[in-house]
Amino acid sequence: MSNNEKNTKFGSDRAPASSVASSVEVAKNEKDLGAMVAINIDGNDLKVPFGTTILDAAKKLNIKIPTLCHHEDLKVAGVCRVCVVEVEGQRTLQAACAYPITSPMSIKTYSQKVRKSRRHNLDLMLKHHVGECYSCFRNNNCELQTLAKEYGVDHYRFGHDTEPHHDIDRSSYSVVRDMNKCIQCRRCVRTCIDLQEVGVLEAVNRGPDLDIDTFASMPLGEVVCINCGQCINRCPTGALRANDPSDEIWAAIENPKKHVVIQTAPSPRAAIGECFGLPAGTSVTRELNTAMRRCGFDKVFDTNFTADLTIMEEATELLIRLKKALVDKEQVAFPQFTSCSPGWVKFLEHFYPEYTDCLSSCKSPQQMFGSIIKTWYAEKAGIDPKDIVTVALMPCSAKKFECNRPEMQDSGYKDVDYGLTSRELAQMIQETGLDLPNLPPSDFDDPIGEATGAGLIFGATGGVMEAALRTAVEIVTGIKTEKIFENLDIIPVRGFEGVKYMEIKVPAAGPVPPILSKALGGLKDFSFLKGATLKVAVAHGTANAKKVMEDIKAGGKFSECHFIEFMACPGGCLGGGGQPIPTSPEIRAARTQAIYAEEKTLYSRKSHENPAVDLIYKEFLKDGPCGHKSHKLLHTHYTKRGCKIV
């Protein structure tokens, strides 16, 4: 047994508290149940599987028990004591989120005792919660505020600090920490340590001095934070937020000399509607285009175009690596890792710096877009690139860090000026008073608005892999991918399983298309791959990425993979740290569905069939994918950061 396994088994993976509710065996299938327990909640009878928490049991009866430290994605903590309920026969109240039902019981969820306790605990939390609701970005979307209203908080019973006791940490390009608003629910801690296994935030000190802190109290910009922003999505208050550039963007829009261009990633369009009251999973792609134009953006482009371009470059890079290894018998780093997710990239740079060679040298679609805008587009449109401001609408907080990496200036200018999250754009739209859901739809601007379904599915975990396979399989085998994968759907790489693995046998060898012939050194066909088994894997969430990396280090099955997709955020980009709050498995599933549904409506679902991609290789990147010019503009290098910070 490896140490890792040992640690997991003994629950040493941190978390007192946390592991508890899940340690009781819960039967998944009602038919297989050994034991059903009869309970009564607020006068309603119910039978639940042995080990169900009171909170989940109440949900089945549509009884709402308020929660604060509880989050579906996280281990149970049971610390805020807002979800307390009365269990008959017990002197003390019990935390509904943490109490597993193992024997028949009668529960009251809103007795006098319960309501008084909840109110008191809210009163206590409000004591040191410094900040006014109307100057907070979470105004109207704050769990503490909602509870304060629901429990009738009309004055600060035990006082209320007005002077901040912490400096706001603005050191990070991505995440702003305002600990004055922190209520110590530790969702961020559980997100950072348990869910993402990054380990930047932890509770320090004890008693009333308890704080959530970084290592050696260093600014967030100097620690091993990967900027994934998952903590922001799970913070119940405004203590964590993204670094908002909208003021600067508004200023650029107002500036008549500036040509402001926005590119939009696939995930925001499937989620931003949530900020306007639409149910999760409502796609508003074309309405959003109109909204952005009305906000004053001069051009609205689709990042999916460079997603298609990424596929061309990254698939070519993979084929080059395979050729080098199998034909030229050279030492090449394998597996090739995707590099679209800046959170994942920084994770690797910190925790697995010895593997930077495995990372694809391709920039992310966002950064490719930036350099294309300030070169090709500028030239075509006849605009001086110094007057172009590129904004990237992203589901992501790490993209803000990425666009500020010093190496991302290959156009001669800062390739992407601002990374803007879905939440921040929603705010901009709200400022204009536009009614997003009811705007007339409009299309993206040409030519960089042209994109395929392959680019669109980048937003979901497995999407990059699926898009890459659709192109690579067709090129390598010379057979239409849809002949191999029914409806072009590559199901094994889809879905929310933490790590997905797939093998594909190469049934035939096609000719090397002219566009790739230079990159592949004049190779005629792909016969060197015929009969070979291509092994690929997909991991989302850095905790899963860590599992794969540890397996690779140990020489396990993933070390034999050829290509692995990694996304820092659970669910992929649609669950990104810049997406609307709240998040949950259901919400992410709905967003995924929206993306796959929209994909079906597109004229093409294979990146290499994108006419704009064709055009750019004809007009601009004339030496083809992975050629000299594309290397200059579309590829990058990485920094071995390591995780020693003192």
Place this chain on the structure above:
Amino acid sequence: MSKTDKKLVIFSDIDVEKALKSALQKSRPDLINEVRDSGLKGRGGAGFPTAVKWNLAAAAQGDRKFVICNADEGEPGTFKDRLLLTDYADQLVAGMVLAGYAVGAKEGIIYLRAEYAYIRKDLEATLEKMRGKKLLGKKIAGKDNFEFDVHIHMGSGAYICGEETALIESLEGHRGEPRNRPPFPVTVGYLGCPTSVNNVETFITVLHIVEKGAKWFKSYGTEKSTGTKLFSVSGDCDKPGVYELPMGISIKKLLETVGGEDAKAVQVGGASGTCVPRKDFDRVIAYEDVSTGGSIIVFGPFRDMLEVAVNFMEFFCDESCGQCTPCRLGTETLLEGLDMLDEGKCSLKYLRELCSLGETMQVSSKCGLGQSAPNAFLSIVENFKSEIFDSRCTCR
């Protein structure tokens, strides 16, 4: 040293080696049944029946089980375990061996508080001596299939680690923050294995019970609170020290024994216990009335009870682990309230609100610390309200 002249149970003479060896001749169920029949309840303060705990740990599934001695004695006013650890260590270890035998554990751990580091050397020597006598290690007392050994784990200064799940968290290398319960340590304890955590005094008492019989033990105490108990007596009395007295003794009688007859109040159960005023001195110390893990603090007629309350509340602010809201912020809020009282600036309305908050802490805190933190505040405010208001008048 003990101040008790009569050697009742815990201080009665015993040949440890002989007692242990003969106890190990009993079957496991017989051993636990003897403890059950004695009615022994945990001596740490919570008062959970020892035999029930052992039975649960014995019945729990697991290849590996643990017996942990909670020697993190930190309740203000408690020091009886220090005496036992110093002078009766061999009895303690023998009691742990019995527990290991009863629940099927091979590993025992003494969680010794950092403040008692000076006891460690002698304790190690006792363990070594017992290993030499084959009372620890493999084939104890010639039993082929029974092995048990004990090691010492030092605490690092945290009162909360006296709470059994916090203690386990601490052993596992975490912050000493209590877990959600259920599951209880008897099923999911140290390293996820069934674990019985018992107090020092409990182990020693068991050794005596098994050697001398449940019936003998039950001849002391009351029906619901059987046997004798060690009391750590301090404060305003002539003869502070450790006393062994039968359960069910009245506070009045106890005060006579220790020379504290003129007391105006007695804190029973330490900072987390209750403050009993003079008018209630007929109350008895037992699980069914005023319960204690052994701490008895006597307050003489001249004591300022508000100062006492402040001292207790400062203790809790310092020792709260801080994970749950009512304890982290409630202790702080009550302390601020006491300061307001001290300055003569607390309205009666706000005082009532604070008492109500205290009740919330009692029912909604995650663990025993937070649940008992307001006890002293509530009982002192209730019983000494006029003293507090009379002595602190702003128009003075």
Place this chain on the structure above:
Amino acid sequence: MLASERDQLKAEIFKMAKKHDQHRSGLIPVLQHVQNVSRHISPEAMQDIAEAFKIHPVEVQGVVSFYSFLSTEKKGKFIVRLCRTISCDMAGKEAVANQLENELGIEFGETTDDGMFTLEFTNCLGMCDQGPAMLVNEDIHTKVTPETVADIIDNYRNRFGAHVTQGEHA
């Protein structure tokens, strides 16, 4: 700390961690060891310890900051811990505290300039029947009075002096 000292400490940390199978249950014993030998647990040491146990440095910090006998700030050679809990308080801890400050020339929470003494309050030491009680490193002193404090402190000062090597004198 000299680089070689850090390396030596790191080697010890890794050795101890290995003894515990790198399991986290060995974390606190290692922290106690580091606290003993270097009188504090520096960020560098926390980072090394995290590496040895394959956990995050901030988790180590979370543990260190939780326990009152572990510290990130350097303590004196002798840590004087005076009990402030109720029985010792009633037995006259305030006067003892005052005199300790006078003798050492520092306030509670501080360390003398020569790095010899740190003065702290602590909670119940379990010597309630013999208060006021005071812990100096691992030694317990009971029934301390303002008069006896000076002798106790001097005793430690001299004991330390006897061990001081030639080099340290210079």
